[in-house]
Amino acid sequence: MSLFHIIHLKETESTNDYAKALLQKGELSAPFTLIYTDNQTKGRGRLGRSWESKEGDTLCMSLVAPYPRKPAITLLSALAVYNILKKHYCSLKIKWPNDIVAENKKLCGILTESTDRSAVIGIGINLNSTNFSQDISHKATSLKLLTGKNYDSFKLSKKVAKELSKLLRKTEGEFTDSALKKYSKLCVNIGKNVEFRDKSGTAIGIDKDGSLIVKTKESTEKISSGEVFVSGIY
Numbered sequence: 001m002s003l004f005h006i007i008h009l010k011e012t013e014s015t016n017d018y019a020k021a022l023l024q025k026g027e028l029s030a031p032f033t034l035i036y037t038d039n040q041t042k043g044r045g046r047l048g049r050s051w052e053s054k055e056g057d058t059l060c061m062s063l064v065a066p067y068p069r070k071p072a073i074t075l076l077s078a079l080a081v082y083n084i085l086k087k088h089y090c091s092l093k094i095k096w097p098n099d100i101v102a103e104n105k106k107l108c109g110i111l112t113e114s115t116d117r118s119a120v121i122g123i124g125i126n127l128n129s130t131n132f133s134q135d136i137s138h139k140a141t142s143l144k145l146l147t148g149k150n151y152d153s154f155k156l157s158k159k160v161a162k163e164l165s166k167l168l169r170k171t172e173g174e175f176t177d178s179a180l181k182k183y184s185k186l187c188v189n190i191g192k193n194v195e196f197r198d199k200s201g202t203a204i205g206i207d208k209d210g211s212l213i214v215k216t217k218e219s220t221e222k223i224s225s226g227e228v229f230v231s232g233i234y
């Protein structure tokens with residue numbers, strides 16, 4: 001039995017939107033489905049942002065998995081992508097909750113969305129890009145910029161989907177002790193000064209529920225969503 005079903009699209013606005021439309025129509029029968037597109041024209045990022053991509057340069061995929069609203073999924077997804085990308089470039093970190101970072105710049109972003117029965121895990125990897133728009137050029141990098149090599153986007157998406165579906169099956173979408181330990185070790189926020197909402201403090205750990213624990217002057221807070229700026233990174 002194959003680990004996941006594959007839908008390969010020439011072009012779509014957003015693989016996450018495509019996945020959600022199929023889920024709504026009840027047209028996804030396999031437990032895990034990879035939706036991959038050669039060209040995403042209206043990609044969405046976290047917190048209502050857009051996601052920049054270019055055909056041939058950016059890997060755009062979504063994995064649909066049978067787990068509703070489990071907060072750890074988004075962090076587990078970062079771990080799975082990390083496991084694949086580190087085979088190509090070894091010095092990678094994770095910026096909470098789920099950016100993959102190299103040389104303090106963003107290599108991959110993940111947008112996880114849930115329906116009542118499934119998770120849609122949207123993954124964007126800057127693969128063969130050599131330039132970015134002015135808005136993000138100071139904080140984005142690509143695998144090609146890091147290694148000088150070109151990558152086959154579809155092939156890599158299948159590796160990511162395989163790794164992620166294996167990890168989710170193994171953990172059932174929960175943050176196991178070993179996943180939490182590994183994530184915490186890789187998390188670039190830990191020990192750094194971070195800014196969130198209108199506050200700042202030192203990130204001291206990751207909670208079992210996936211939130212970032214930050215010690216401010218006044219208290220210790222658990223951050224479960226939103227943007228966190230890490231001093232010296234972005």
Ligand code: BTN
Pocket residue numbers: 013014015016017040042043044045046047049051059060061062099108109110111122123124125
């Ligand atoms: C972020 O860092 O803000 C998350 C970016 C997620 C981008 C991916 S690309 C494939 C999938 N489809 C989308 O519309 N977004 C995600």
